[in-house]
Amino acid sequence: MSPHETIEDRLAEALDEVAQTTTLSPDAWSRIETRARRPRARRVMALAAAALGVTTVVVAAVVVNRDDDGPRIETPASTPTGPCELPASDVEVMVFPSASAAEIDGVRTTLENSSVVDSFTFVSQQQAYEIYRCQFADEPETVATADPSRLPSLFEVILQPGAEHAGLVGQLDGRTNVSVGVPLCDTREPASVQLYLEVATTPEVIAAAQATIASTPGVASVTFVSQEAEYEIFTCLFAHNADLVGATTPAALPPSFRLTLEPGADRAGLGTVLSTVPGVDEVIYPSRAPSPLPDLGFVGDE
């Protein structure tokens, strides 16, 4: 850069230099279509949302149990409890399809060597696909568009009684192709639909929205989740990352409504209707079925 250039010129050049290096994914449009069909959780709350809707899953998986000599691998001790149920977990580790065998083994080794892990269950991609199909059996179009090869595999981890999760999460978080969620951070009853509101929504708008939603046919119950409550979950999820927690305030997180629906209610249809309620920013359909979205790795990256 010439010493005679102004700071404004230099800045414009530097910014343009970055922009010129931008690359675009060849499948960008298909990704957008997928997201438009199934809205994703917000980035920061993505893992929390994934952990909210606990339903059931059948998984025949390898289970590792700890004994006096440390963790050991066993053949499946039992089949989990019912249809469409993921194994219960305190910490959930997603490993994305692009992960190498070494990266998967790295997670397994970390869990095996961790002093806070009581046991863990591995859920393969194919098993995850069966779970997904089961959970979305009422949405055949969704299932039809799911690509099994894009699903993550999972390690469902149970901690030892009283053990803190932050150290283990800190060990795993940030690894390439790995994303860590902490189901123990939100033990509330699962919601069928979660409606995120605009961050700056006023109390009056919230009250009006709640009344509208509660009176919508098909909605069984509505629970408001304040920014402070969302923040409590957030601080638990990111307990291993003091900088992130320190940089985030309750005001940065969106409040939400958690809905349960009446039996037989059209979840997707209701979500579409409720997305138009003033103040509602985004509709999330929580599920513990692994999402087939192609770029879940982003969550792990952050």
Next chain:
Amino acid sequence: MTGMEQSEPVEVSPGSTADLFRTHYAPMVRLAHVLTGSNATAEDLVQDCFARLHRRFERTDNPSAYLRVSVVNACRSWQRTRFRERARMRRIAAGEQPASLGARELLDAVAQLSDGQRTALVLRYYEELNEREIADVMDCPPGTVKSHLHRGLEALRKVIEQ
């Protein structure tokens, strides 16, 4: 890759999200890349914005303006909640640091500015918007934009002088 011809074929109907995708996807990703410093993050955020727009396209008066505001807001939101230094190190490790030495220092300095200052500077000196247009995108008074630009440039000057 920089051209949209490398994306999958899109069936276009006039005034559709797909139509807007053809004309605006690449520019919006570039803008997000400049704002976030991460190509991968930029695509992720912009795809989210397109998906959101798609769901409310019929209810949106000015889709392209909505899109730009969405992208800027998404980038600002992302910036607020990210662990900046870690992301920067990851970007460097991934070889995504493209700028020459002087530009890199300048961009590092931009990354240290306040959210408002950084956004205003990018919209002014990359998007080449005027203060009124920036105020519309950032949903703040033009005077605030002027202040962001002034203080942001002052901060950059100090870095350069050092």
